[in-house]
Each structure stands twice: as C-alpha cells, then as structure tokens.
Amino acid sequence: xxxxxxxxxxxxxxxxxxxxxxxxxxxxxxxxxxxxxxxxxxxxxxxxxxxxxxxxxxxxxxxxxxxxxxxxxxxxxxxxxxxxxxxxxxxxxxxxxxxxxxxxxxxxxxxxxxxxxxxxxxxxxxxxxxxxxxxxxxxxxxxxxxxxxxxxxxxxxxxxxxxxxxxxxxxxxxxxxxxxxxxxxxxxxxxxxxxxxxxxxxxxxxxxxxxxxxxxxxxxxxxxxxxxxxxxxxxxxxxxxxxxxxxxxxxxxxxxxxxxxxxxxxxxxxxxxxxxxxxxxxxxxxxxxxxxxxxx
Numbered sequence: 659x660x661x662x663x664x665x666x667x668x669x670x671x672x673x674x675x676x677x678x679x680x681x682x683x684x685x686x687x688x689x690x691x692x693x694x695x696x697x698x699x700x701x702x703x704x705x706x707x708x709x710x711x712x713x714x715x716x717x718x719x720x721x722x723x724x725x726x727x728x729x730x731x732x733x734x735x736x737x738x739x740x741x742x743x744x745x746x747x748x749x750x751x752x753x754x755x756x757x758x759x760x761x762x763x764x765x766x767x768x769x770x771x772x773x774x775x776x777x778x779x780x781x782x783x784x785x786x787x788x789x790x791x792x793x794x795x796x797x798x799x800x801x802x803x804x805x806x807x808x809x810x811x812x813x814x815x816x817x818x819x820x821x822x823x824x825x826x827x828x829x830x831x832x833x834x835x836x837x838x839x840x841x842x843x844x845x846x847x848x849x850x851x852x853x854x855x856x857x858x859x860x861x862x863x864x865x866x867x868x869x870x871x872x873x874x875x876x877x878x879x880x881x882x883x884x885x886x887x888x889x890x891x892x893x894x895x896x897x898x899x900x901x902x903x904x905x906x907x908x909x910x911x912x913x914x915x916x917x918x919x920x921x922x923x924x925x926x927x928x929x930x931x932x933x934x935x936x937x938x939x940x941x942x943x944x945x946x947x948x949x950x951x952x953x954x
Contacts, residue, residue, distance in 0.1 A: 671747035675702040679742045690738040699774045702746040711857035713886045729777040736771045750799050756788035798858035808858045811899045819852045822862035830882040837939045853899045864892035868900045876904040878914045918942040
C-alpha cells in the first residue's frame with residue numbers, strides 16, 4: 659500500500675478515529691516519536707471492533723480463537739506535532755482463509771502523515787495454529803465495509819426477550835452498579851415492551867423497556883449497554899426504537915428517570931430535565947421528558 663494509493667482512496671475509509679497528540683508523545687522539537695504511531699493504530703483498531711459492535715474478548719471466546727499479529731508495517735511520509743488532532747483511518751482490505759489484512763492511514767486535515775498495513779491471523783488460543791476465519795465474523799466485517807448495518811433491533815414481550823435483556827441488565831445494573839437484584843427485576847417487565855440490540859454475531863449488546871402509557875405519556879427505563887461498547891450509538895439506537903414504539907401506540911410524550919451521570923446523553927437525544935435531583939436505588943437521578951408531537 660503506497661501513500662499515493664491511500665490518498666486516492668481516503669474517501670473509501672468508512673472508519674475514522676480522532677487522536678490528539680499529547681506532550682509525552684513528542685521529542686524536544688515537539689515532533690511525534692515514530693513508535694507512537696503504532697499506538698495510534700492500535701487504539702484505532704480497538705475502536706474499529708467497537709464500531710462493529712463486537713465486544714472483543716467475548717467475541718473471541720465465543721468464536722474459539724484469537725487474532726494474532728503476523729505483520730505490522732508503517733511508512734512515514736510527514737511528521738505530526740504536539741497538539742495536532744489526527745484523523746486515524748482504518749479499513750479491512752481483504753480477508754483470506756485464516757488472515758485479515760487491515761490498512762490504515764493517519765491524516766492531518768488532508769495531509770497524509772503515515773500509512774500502515776497489519777496482517778492478523780485467526781488462530782487457536784491453545785495450539786497457536788491458524789484456523790479459518792469464522793463465516794459469521796467475515797460477514798460482519800464485509801457488511802460494515804460495504805456500508806450495511808451491523809446491528810439489528812428486536813422488539814417484543816418479556817417472554818420473548820427476557821433471556822437476553824435480563825443478562826444485560828444484570829451485568830450493567832447489578833454487577834457493575836451494585837443495584838440490588840430485587841430492585842432491578844420487577845413486576846413491570848411482564849407488561850412492558852422490550853427492545854434488544856443484537857450485533858452481527860447474534861450477541862445481545864443493548865436493551866431497554868417501554869412501560870404502559872398513562873394519559874398518553876409513556877415511561878422508558880432499564881436502558882443498558884454492554885460496557886465495552888458504550889459511546890458507539892447503541893444506547894441512542896435503543897432509545898429511538900422505544901420512542902418509535904411509543905409513537906405507534908399513540909403516546910404524545912415519553913418520560914424517564916435518568917441517572918445523573920447519563921443526563922448529558924439524554925439531553926443530546928432531546929430530553930429535558932425537570933424537578934429536583936432525587937435518589938433511586940442509592941443513585942442520583944433526574945426526571946426527564948421528550949415530546950413526541952413533532953414526530954407524528
């Protein structure tokens with residue numbers, strides 16, 4: 659992969675990751691030390707898997723393999739300097755029988771600074787011998803690079819979705835946040851509509867529920883996203899699905915009790931806070947609402 663070919667194909671990189679250069683990464687002339695570019699590409703690769711909605715450790719465990727680096731090469735074109743905001747791009751160039759080839763490029767604006775080629779081999783974690791790239795993983799990567807969705811949302815009753823929804827909620831609310839089990843699982847689940855987000859491997863990665871309406875005002879709750887995939891749009895996707903269900907039902911407004919640490923997320927989705935902060939399950943919450951009238 660030559661720098662010229664990367665420039666010509668820059669618009670074909672679907673994935674982009676922003677990286678700010680820090681003081682510890684430059685020399686006395688405030689130029690980035692070469693070794694740090696590998697760190698930038700490593701960080702971009704981690705974000706690439708997150709963008710595919712694949713929790714890496716869980717995914718590799720379920721597929722029965724691991725991705726091992728066979729080759730990592732860099733070609734330097736121009737320097738980066740302290741405080742530059744770099745655009746690190748990455749794509750899957752091809753998938754062989756047991757290998758995955760990732761190509762990357764670092765840009766500062768439109769200027770190309772560094773290119774990268776990385777060859778990963780899917781191998782047995784026990785024998786370290788190569789294995790065929792699983793068909794399901796191959797499809798997820800190919801779908802993403804083709805611009806196809808890699809997540810689908812399923813709405814249904816508690817009977818239909820309880821196994822996946824409850825596993826996520828226990829992981830997030832009980833194990834991570836320390837909420838009591840008896841507080842997390844309640845009688846409302848049986849009468850609520852639920853949404854679960856699934857990635858291309860069929861793993862449940864996010865969930866939420868919609869309670870029965872009261873005077874055309876619905877209540878959303880139990881929105882949970884797998885920890886390693888937060889910030890990738892899964893929470894907002896679940897929220898939009900729940901809002902669409904409320905709208906179809908004829909509700910004019912949705913309300914929720916947001917943890918104060920998540921207030922900014924809901925505000926970005928158009929929710930407005932009202933009333934004082936209060937405690938629920940020993941965590942600070944704020945009431946928030948969103949009018950659906952403009953969505954009709």
